[in-house]
Amino acid sequence: MNIAATTPRATEIQSMTRSDTPLVRFHGVRKSFGELEVLKGIDLEVASGEVVALIGRSGSGKSTALRCVNGLERINAGELTVCGRALHGGKVDLRDLRQDVGIVFQSYNLFPHLTVEQNVTLAPRKVHKIGAAEARDLAEQVLAQVGLSEKAKNYPEQLSGGQQQRVAIARSLAMRPKLILFDEVTSALDPELTGEVLRVIAKLAAEGMTMMLVTHEMAFARSVADQVVFMHQGRIWESGKGDMLDDPQTPELRQFVGNGL
């Protein structure tokens, strides 16, 4: 698959993403579940068109940080701005936010009673109120982006895990988000299927989509991410370009990378 393939959509995204204010800005963000503080002051900025990989052990807070971005978790302190909306204090219009921020889950969470095409177009039809013909075109377009045009009429159970995950990515793309969150999207897949999903993500990255990924795929983080963020015990322990993984500055990252590779 040609990762750098340019589609009409790519130019559209790139023209949209030329702006200097970061799309996501964490400032001193804290989050607790009861007594347990899982985020202990996070500072992080994600620019338009940037790909940020969050890595770290289970329980380091990376998934929680990701889920805060689309309001699945509410922060307790600090400031979090996403696509121009403040998610701290006050009431947040989450439905409005989620039209700009897509998310893809580890367990796909496709709708089992709907075909692939219906999965992809449900939200655009109901939320953006697009018509049937437009929905069909949209489905064709986003399914082509993930290489699954021929599966439009199939049900999720008829697809492999990797294909289901690519449908989930297409479902997210169909909402025309400014940012997509990926929460350990390959953790349930075998290496071969992981590869096909990662190739789709890399292609989206090359097309200029802004993404935040929680991942355990170190090689992928190194090669695709503009910014790698290593989280440890609820803090950002180390961050930098992908090559920081080759030269860890902290014993924690050294040990993590050592175990991971």
Next chain:
Amino acid sequence: MFGLTIEQIAFIFRGAGWTIVLSLLGFVGGTLLGLPVALARASRRRSLKIVSGLFVQLVQGIPLPVIMFVVYFGISIGGYDVPALVAAGIAMTLYSSAYLGEIWRGCIQAVPKTQWEAGECLALTNTQRFVFVILPQALRMAVPPTVGFLVQIVKNTSYAVVIGFFDLTYSAKVINNSTFMPFTVFTIAALIYFAICFPMSVMARRFERRLNRT
């Protein structure tokens, strides 16, 4: 036939017709009232949960014949003279809605939480999520237990005999009173009940197998 005249057997069958009518009333009424009960029981709002929970506990804690009496005589105290069919229909509605409501609540709650979350993350409203994501999946699960409960409805319509409703049990009793052949008469009634219920049991089992396959 079996020592009974054709007229007597036809009389028993006329009762069977009314048993079916009352069963349908109970099922339709039970569905109309049971759906909101299921929604209220599965709702996140505490007040709805409590009120619907009380209703279910109340109905499930009272024997059906007693519900029949209370409805029948309750209405006549209010000064209205209603046919036994109406009173029995109301009682069957209350009874079925409490059980169907609980069955359907279970089906709604059996749809994985992650399906709600996926709908939420696609910016669907609460209603849209329920109608387009949760309900279709809950309905599929609901078919086998619902058809199975229909059998309970049919059998339990026989309690309407306590308020003098003319159904299969009642008509059998009348024929027995004039023929004094209780074993023959009630065996015929039993066979008719079975003939109505058995196909539904088979259907319920078939639906369940189909559901488990997919």
